Amino acid sequence: MDGDAVVGHAYYALSERALISYEIEPNVACIYCTEILREYLHKGYGKMMFDYMKDDLKKQGLKGIMVAATDFKEWMHYELFLKQGFKIIKEHAPYKVMYFPLTKENITVKLLDLNYTPSKDKVEVTLFKNFFCPVSPYMYNLIKTVAQSYGDKVKIVEMKATLETIRKYGTAEPLINGKVKFFGPASEDDVKKAIQEETDHFKC
Secondary structure, eight states, X not given: OBTTBOOEEEEEEXXXXXXXXXXXXXXXXXXXXXXXXXXXXXXTHHXXXXXXXXXXXXXXXXXXXEEEEESOXXXXXXXXXXXXXXXXXXXXXXXXXXXXXSSOSOOOEEEOOOOOOOOSSSEEEEEEEOOSSTHHHHHHHHHHHHXXXXXXXXXXXXXXXXXXXXXXXXXXXXXXXXXXXXXXXXXXXXXXXXXXXXXXXXXX
């Protein structure tokens, strides 16, 4: 906070109900999203926010804090978490799973396997409603709009991201014909290219 203004946030869920594509032992805080307004960067607000979060979660008795950071400079970049004392415990491009211990030095984390079979009659675009990060609704609507421009060449499947669907399919990422084609923020051209590749392949 800066006076009455919110200038940053750290949004998390407990591992038992976190809507992310990992199997994580109980009692771990899993960060969905962190953000600091641009004009407040490099002024100590990030450290202040994380110090408060660490202290608060430790008082609650949580084992530690986990985040699936990325290689993207613009979005949840792993270097931001290294600065706050997080360590990389697992990697699968473009993600780096990172952990900060509170009451337990190490935790068990397993990436879920992607397990989604699309329709066979046309290219399928699968969208999971998981609006817990500002990137998610933006990408959801962008991908849906681009997919709709293909008319009846593309089938759009929409479903809520729940613990059940994530455990069943192994992801909450948007899928193009059952494949993860991009992660996080992407351009309209990226989305068009991903769908076009599948429609071209479908014709063959």
